Amino acid sequence: MTGPERLLVIVEDDAAFARTLRRSFERRGYAVLSAASHDALVALLADHDPGYAVVDLKLGGASGLACVQALHAHDPDMRIVVLTGFASIATAVEAIKLGASHYLAKPSNTDDIEAAFDRADGDAATPVDGRQTSIKTLEWEHIHQTLVDTDFNISEAARRLGMHRRTLARKLEKRQLR
Template sequence: MSSAQKLLVLVEDDEAFARTLKRSFERRDYTVVTAANHDELVTVLEVHRPAYAVVDLKLAGGASGLTCVQTLHAADPATTIVVLTGFASIATAVEAIKLGASHYLAKPSSTDDIEAAFGKVEGDPDMALSARPTSIKTLEWERIHETLADTGFNISEAARRLGMHRRTLARKLAKRQVT
């Protein structure tokens, strides 16, 4: 692939993560352009036509990466779009694919995982089905983490929204660190 064919746009609002992912892809000979939100993505698309895109599902201010997926697909349906999220759900996965994403990965995902997703545009009917149900503890932790992120990591407000005492939430957080 030439460098023009390996142009990647990264839509990520977490500057540290975006910088790390950008460096990792640049080491693999991708040319990486970043955008922190939908408006910046529109500006990038005025100048560039990326072959690949990595889009964070949940952007700052409650913005949805699904809008970015829709914009990328409208600009060039041939763009291979991978959605990354720390808040994976079946509903958002289905919507992302409907809007033009090629793949949907739950964080943490490595550069290897993302690059492998670029190569797997077609579905795999022979994919093994796993019967790994999510535990109640994992579901609880995911809900706590999502609420904490929504409240800007304000423990008192998160506890109120979760319907639990602040001290109870603090004890749960002490047992398992927020990442």
């Protein structure tokens, strides 16, 4: 079993992005493991005890939230940062409830992620702005909540939203931040 000192696991299905993160964290002194799916992560956790994790919210057609849950169950003290190109309040709340330490929208770099690892507590001084939410943001958050509710099943989400599957897929492609 490898100890949790500076062992990091990256759960990311984009091989190029995972490789870039790996190199960057290795230069900072982390030992890095990678998994591209929930099943690969579970197999990896059988032999390793990472102290840190970076999890992509959307892993192919699956949700990274199951990975957050598995990581937190493996070690409740693990520092877990969720990265997503589909940022929404609903998934941020779910990620934190399931054990994530922090939630960052892509693009995020190694500095952002490492800073998130170091932030153990919330910040009560964070300003609460009175800015009105745009209709596009409200629509996006509704779509994303529906995706979370359907475990990222595009066809079922489209049915619940009353739109054609291809229309929903196009909206998701436009909004993605990668």
